[in-house]
Amino acid sequence: MWSWETFIDAFPFIIKGINVTLGLTFTSYLLAIAAGFIWLMLESTPLKPFNFVIYWIREFIRSTPPIVQIFFLYFAWPMVPYIGTSFTPFVAAMIALGVHFSTYISEVYRSGIESVDKGQWEAAKALNFSRKDTWMKVVLPQALPPTIPMLGNYLIILFKEVPLAATIGVVGILSLGRTYGANTWSYIEPLTIVAILFLLLSYPSALLIRKLEDKLNRRFDKKNTKVKVTE
Amino acid sequence: MEPIVQYKDIHKSFGDTHVLKGINLDIRPSEKIAIIGPSGSGKTTIIRLLMTLEEPTDGDIIVDGTNLWKMEAGGDGKMKKANEKHLSKVRNEIGMVFQHFNLFPHKTILDNCVTPLVQVRKMSKKDAVELSRQMLDRVGLNDKYEAYPSHLSGGQKQRVAMARALVMKPKIMLFDEVTSALDPELVGEVLEVIRDLADNEDMAMVLVTHEMDFALEVADRVLFLDGGVIAESGTADEVINTSDNPRLQDFLRRFRDA
Numbered sequence: 001m002w003s004w005e006t007f008i009d010a011f012p013f014i015i016k017g018i019n020v021t022l023g024l025t026f027t028s029y030l031l032a033i034a035a036g037f038i039w040l041m042l043e044s045t046p047l048k049p050f051n052f053v054i055y056w057i058r059e060f061i062r063s064t065p066p067i068v069q070i071f072f073l074y075f076a077w078p079m080v081p082y083i084g085t086s087f088t089p090f091v092a093a094m095i096a097l098g099v100h101f102s103t104y105i106s107e108v109y110r111s112g113i114e115s116v117d118k119g120q121w122e123a124a125k126a127l128n129f130s131r132k133d134t135w136m137k138v139v140l141p142q143a144l145p146p147t148i149p150m151l152g153n154y155l156i157i158l159f160k161e162v163p164l165a166a167t168i169g170v171v172g173i174l175s176l177g178r179t180y181g182a183n184t185w186s187y188i189e190p191l192t193i194v195a196i197l198f199l200l201l202s203y204p205s206a207l208l209i210r211k212l213e214d215k216l217n218r219r220f221d222k223k224n225t226k227v228k229v230t231e
Numbered sequence: 232m233e234p235i236v237q238y239k240d241i242h243k244s245f246g247d248t249h250v251l252k253g254i255n256l257d258i259r260p261s262e263k264i265a266i267i268g269p270s271g272s273g274k275t276t277i278i279r280l281l282m283t284l285e286e287p288t289d290g291d292i293i294v295d296g297t298n299l300w301k302m303e304a305g306g307d308g309k310m311k312k313a314n315e316k317h318l319s320k321v322r323n324e325i326g327m328v329f330q331h332f333n334l335f336p337h338k339t340i341l342d343n344c345v346t347p348l349v350q351v352r353k354m355s356k357k358d359a360v361e362l363s364r365q366m367l368d369r370v371g372l373n374d375k376y377e378a379y380p381s382h383l384s385g386g387q388k389q390r391v392a393m394a395r396a397l398v399m400k401p402k403i404m405l406f407d408e409v410t411s412a413l414d415p416e417l418v419g420e421v422l423e424v425i426r427d428l429a430d431n432e433d434m435a436m437v438l439v440t441h442e443m444d445f446a447l448e449v450a451d452r453v454l455f456l457d458g459g460v461i462a463e464s465g466t467a468d469e470v471i472n473t474s475d476n477p478r479l480q481d482f483l484r485r486f487r488d489a
Contacts, residue, residue: 123333127347
């Protein structure tokens with residue numbers, strides 16, 4: 001039976017886990033955003049066989065479930081000879097989720113870069129831009145804004161995957177909800193609280209992303225409207 | 232006078248298609264050249280090779296005394312494929328205007344000109360803005376500095392593209408069918424700028440164009456490209472009135488009729 005009393009009692013207990021849940025979300029997301037670029041760079045070296053190997057490693061990571069990777073990093077990695085080392089549950093989950101999502105995010109980057117017109121590369125070359133300036137001044141400023149909605153969606157998806165870390169003992173809101181249930185034999189209220197917290201964080205984020213998207217779409221016009229008025 | 236650009240037996244294939252079959256061409260400094268010819272004859276490819284957008288399959292291009300696509304490998308005088316550093320050095324002397332403008336859509340038209348000056352020419356921002364404004368004024372866009380390309384007409388975009396290429400002060404300027412993507416009523420304003428440049432600038436200019444009358448009017452020399460070779464070359468008058476090349480006569484006739 002639903003009890004508001006239990007609900008009110010469970011809430012402060014569970015909310016304590018929000019730091020860990022959000023902390024894991026953001027750290028693994030930052031890792032994913034950075035590593036997404038690294039995949040692209042590793043896959044476009046002049047060394048074709050190397051690129052090929054990287055492609056398959058990335059494909060492998062993307063096609064295996066994140067929870068297998070979390071388990072591998074936490075339980076199996078310490079046993080790997082020479083390079084193996086043990087991680088805290090938080091770090092293992094962060095690396096596993098970060099690397100897993102980086103494989104999706106590198107695809108997002110790729111689609112953004114491919115959407116940049118070939119003529120832009122040619123113009124950059126004709127003006128004799130360096131390789132770095134071609135990327136930084138011409139290609140990425142055009143390639144990245146359209147990917148922001150996709151990147152935002154992956155942040156929300158990642159956020160919803162973070163409870164997987166509970167399986168290796170990362171104490172976020174889900175773990176605390178379950179602990180509360182186990183201690184009191186009331187599961188309905190604490191797990192409802194966990195669900196509501198996820199909803200409260202994901203839904204506004206989705207709205208925010210939509211807003212950002214609109215803003216980006218209008219970006220190139222802003223100054224121009226002013227010019228038009230003065231004409 | 233020493234030519235500023237020399238094509239020496241240049242060949243270019245795309246897959247099985249042999250587009251250029253031995254181009255030999257000297258361009259003198261400040262010479263204005265128009266390249267005409269049927270579509271698919273490789274006109275655009277000729278200038279894209281010089282801009283380093285395509286690599287020749289065979290032959291040499293010499294720019295201002297330097298082999299563009301090859302460099303000395305070591306002390307033994309042997310040549311190997313040019314690296315990016317070498318290409319970049321030669322590329323500094325060449326500018327290009329494209330059929331589809333290729334302006335940077337995320338930058339104002341002023342920044343389209345300022346960015347390459349600051350990044351490539353290492354000019355101070357202040358000087359770059361000053362020079363860019365002068366050049367935009369010259370092409371008749373003094374009221375549009377802060378506008379974005381998406382809000383300009385095709386003719387205005389192409390004039391910005393010319394200003395952007397001009398601020399870099401190239402010794403050789405390439406025009407790749409720069410009026411082909413424009414509405415007919417906008418062609419004139421772009422040609423006017425080119426005419427101004429042809430009359431008042433020292434740089435060599437190579438125009439690939441379908442604007443036959445214009446090409447014949449501004450060019451010191453007209454090349455008729457056909458079947459992957461320069462089939463005819465001479466002053467406008469020579470090419471039009473004295474050439475008995477039947478393919479050229481046929482090409483010109485079709486243009487008159489169109």
